[in-house]
Amino acid sequence: MYNQIIELPILKEKRISLSIKREDLIHPLISGNKYRKLKYNIERLKRSKENTILTFGGAYSNHIAATAYAGKLHGIRTIGVIRGDELKEIWQDNPTLLNASRNGMEFAFVSREDYRVDKRSGLLKRLREEFGDFFLLPEGGTNVLAVKGCEEILKEKDKDFDVISCAVGTGGTLAGIINSAGAKQSILGFPILKGDFLKEDICKFVENTNWKLCPDYHFGGYAKVNINLINFINEVNRTNSLPLDPIYTGKMIFGLIDLISKDYFKPNTKILAIHTGGLQGIKGMNQYLENKNLPLISI
CATH class of the missing domain: 3.40.50.1100 (Rossmann fold)
Known part of the structure; x- marks a missing residue:
């Protein structure tokens, strides 16, 4: 650039x-640092037998928007765990979530209490029971491959x-x-x-x-x-x-x-x-x- x-x-x-x-x-649609962070994570996923990304974000998250479109582009199922269970009934009024849904992302709306990092072990167990196995991408997309x-x-x-x-x-x-x-x-x-x-x-x-x-x-x-x-x-x-x-x-x-x-x-x-x-x-x-x-x- x-x-x-x-x-x-x-x-x-x-x-x-x-x-x-x-x-x-x-x-x-996969803008800026989100493109950089997703690049090697998507490559890793495509080399493996996994075909689902689950990740976390807020209602207007750039990471959620980018992950949804990247999944659509590469034929990968995407699941967004969204902070705020009050959004469950009104998410279609949110332009970020609406576009993510149109790009194939499924949502799990959770309370702010359950969303906390120190509560996520139990939450992830419930999410696997609901959605099946998945590759966990951290909130914001930061991991070793993202840094690369x-x-x-x-x-x-x-x-x-x-x-x-x-x-x-x-x-x-x-x-x-x-x-x-x-x-x-x-x-x-x-x-x-x-x-x-x-x-x-x-x-x-x-x-x-x-x-x-x-x-x-x-x-x-x-x-x-x-x-x-x-x-x-x-x-x-x-x-x-x-x-x-x-x-x-x-x-x-x-x-x-x-x-x-x-x-x-x-x-x-x-x-x-x-x-x-x-x-x-x-x-x-x-x-x-x-x-x-x-x-x-x-x-």
């Missing part, structure tokens, strides 16, 4: 070069950048980038979740130490937004023809610009930000924003 140069007044003022790798364009796929995001030409930045959900994408980055490059991760558990999770997959997390730009947690973030995303799109999702990449770019304004980076630093996709979720977010009488996100 190509690198798009971002032009904003603050970048010129601070003499910072910012480009964004357009991984969102890698595939129209994400190691292919950076190309040889990207070695010229001083800093690589990426939004962080489960940590698999950032781990792949850390593993493939140059020794002199600095890696910044922008978590979209509250909590300090991510560092431990990422360390399971990496040995390099040239990275850090910037934990102050989650806007209150997963899928939380405010009018400042919405206006920022729309302004970037208006001035650079660059659509950003409000869950991941939008928050990461907001964080980068804020750090640049605070002189976090030396003048003449060259930054490459990774666009991890997720634009499918904007439709659902706009439903929420409309109900709250807030501005909508442009696409």
Whole structure:
């Protein structure tokens, strides 16, 4: 995917070069890092006798959407365990779940209590009784094969950048980038979740130490937004023809610009930000924003 140069007044003022790798364009329906994470997991499944993927996600999950279409594309049965049993009767009003269903995904709606990681051993037993045997793909798709796929995001030409930045959900994408980055490059991760558990999770997959997390730009947690973030995303799109999702990449770019304004980076630093996709979720977010009488996100 190509690198798009971002032009904003603050970048010129601070003499910072910012480009964004357009991984969102890698595939129209299996977007960005989800394509990378699924690549080797799908290959493994096709070599085995297993033909069913079961995975976890929320109502607007990019991972759920991508897994459903990948399953359709490769003739693999997909099952999505969806957080929130209240969705069982209204899921067809949700654009992400509706499209996943149209792409063949079956759903199991579970309560938020049962969805908790420490409750899943009993849940998985019940799911096997209901659906039969399956290949378990973790929430967000992060495992060793997913990290391997994400190691292919950076190309040889990207070695010229001083800093690589990426939004962080489960940590698999950032781990792949850390593993493939140059020794002199600095890696910044922008978590979209509250909590300090991510560092431990990422360390399971990496040995390099040239990275850090910037934990102050989650806007209150997963899928939380405010009018400042919405206006920022729309302004970037208006001035650079660059659509950003409000869950991941939008928050990461907001964080980068804020750090640049605070002189976090030396003048003449060259930054490459990774666009991890997720634009499918904007439709659902706009439903929420409309109900709250807030501005909508442009696409």
